[in-house]
Amino acid sequence: MKFRLATPNDSHLPYYSHSIAEAISTCPKWGLIRYKQRKYFKSNYRAMALDAGSAMHEVFAAFRLWQLYRIQGLEDHFKFHGRRLFNADLNEGEGRFERSFKPRTDPRDELLAFCFEILNSGSFYDDPSDSIRTMSNMENTTIRYCDTMLAIADRNPIWVRDVNDPTALVGIELAFDMVIDDEIRYIGTVDGLSERTEGIRLEENKTASRLDEAWRDSFQVKFQPTGYTVAARLLTGRTDIEKTKIIGVKLKQTRSMEDMLSFEVYRDNDAIRNWYNFIRYIHRLTLEFERNPLDAPQFTHSCNRYSRPCGFIDLCSASPDDQLAMYESMEETPLSPSEEAILNGKAVT
Ligand code: SF4
16 A cells, blocks of 8 residues: 655546545446546436535635634635635636625624625525525525534634645645555545644535434445545645544534534544555456446446436446447536546645
8 A cells, every 4th residue: 555645747647536436336337437438418407416515515615714714813824725715716806705705893794794605606506496405505504504613613723734824735625636556546625624632633524415323324434534534644744644523414404403413433544454445446447447338347236326217227228239329429527626626736736
């Protein structure tokens, strides 16, 4: 097992993210065509969960930025990283970041107004067929998140590499690009890093329509915190990072105990070995079928994942000749935010 941050010389190496690796393990045929070949059948279906999750992640980043400024007193870091995260161009005079933040006398009012502006100036818009993922529900979720996190912010400082250098890394939305065994790149975005008296802790924000014990228990073994633990060690140079705080919040608040749930999970070197073996397995599978993804194994248990028919059912049920014709008519999917950050050179390397 050998890990290091990527350099520009590694750009030719194949890359995986947690989502890509999970998709390939869910159904190799689907994962390879959809996420490695980046092909799909255009449909009118809008991935509302993804859109809403992205919008809320901008709110979580806004909260952490505000915390840097008002709780940790790092105004210049707040401004630099606010522009990094929300302005289209770092040299832009006044961008989305400046338009969204207006100083106020009451700290809570200021925080909420900033988060609402970020939410409302993003790309999310309501869909009449979805009554859960709505702007109004997400505003209520924002209030719940801010009130809960504000109460503990002074005990949970954001990790800052150098308090005297505003351009240095801070633990907010860190896109990373790392290399495994000089052969494979693994990419992703760390939502947060906090520096507590006992050490650095990862923070992973999740939005969900249900938060229960089963959801919570799944994080005892999920690979995302494991791979991100390795990334956080490389980003910070601290080899003792083991904890991730999972912060789950429901997109529709129901005034119940399950509206927001946060807890810690631990990842030791045995867990890292298991994740490493998984990525190596996914890479072997990819090498075997990437030239002929139509012949990749079909894991039919996943044809109705999340109680929806897989978008490739017509493809998989067609004859081989028809499959080829259908494959050639597929469109290219847009890049995910992590892929985009890496291709635009925004990843930490
Ligand atoms: S329809 Fe089933 S077998 Fe075909 S790609 Fe989708 S999940 Fe895999």
